[in-house]
Amino acid sequence: MKTIDSNAELRALTSAGAGYIFNDFGGPRDTSQNRDWNKLHRANCAECDPSRDHQAMTVQTQGQKLFFPTFRDAVSWLLENRSGNYTRCMRCNPR
Numbered sequence: 001m002k003t004i005d006s007n008a009e010l011r012a013l014t015s016a017g018a019g020y021i022f023n024d025f026g027g028p029r030d031t032s033q034n035r036d037w038n039k040l041h042r043a044n045c046a047e048c049d050p051s052r053d054h055q056a057m058t059v060q061t062q063g064q065k066l067f068f069p070t071f072r073d074a075v076s077w078l079l080e081n082r083s084g085n086y087t088r089c090m091r092c093n094p095r
């Protein structure tokens, strides 16, 4: 797991297309706080592209962006840290 520190890095990851990006608004484990905001995407999801439009994801919007090289890495971290408190993007259907 790696925190994405800049929009340039976010753009590079979305354009490379491999891996997964978690839009993390936090919330304690086993609560539903922020569940609908805590969203896992494929890195190539249009919603992760910081140049998309005015609603695009950027590292300046609230919440940290986390990168995982594999789905297994992402799920492992999510089960440990956001169990029951995240959703998967309906658009890119990460799995």
Ligand SMILES: [Zn+2]
Binding pocket: 040, 041, 042, 045, 046, 047, 048, 089, 090, 091, 092, 093
């Ligand atoms: Zn997505």
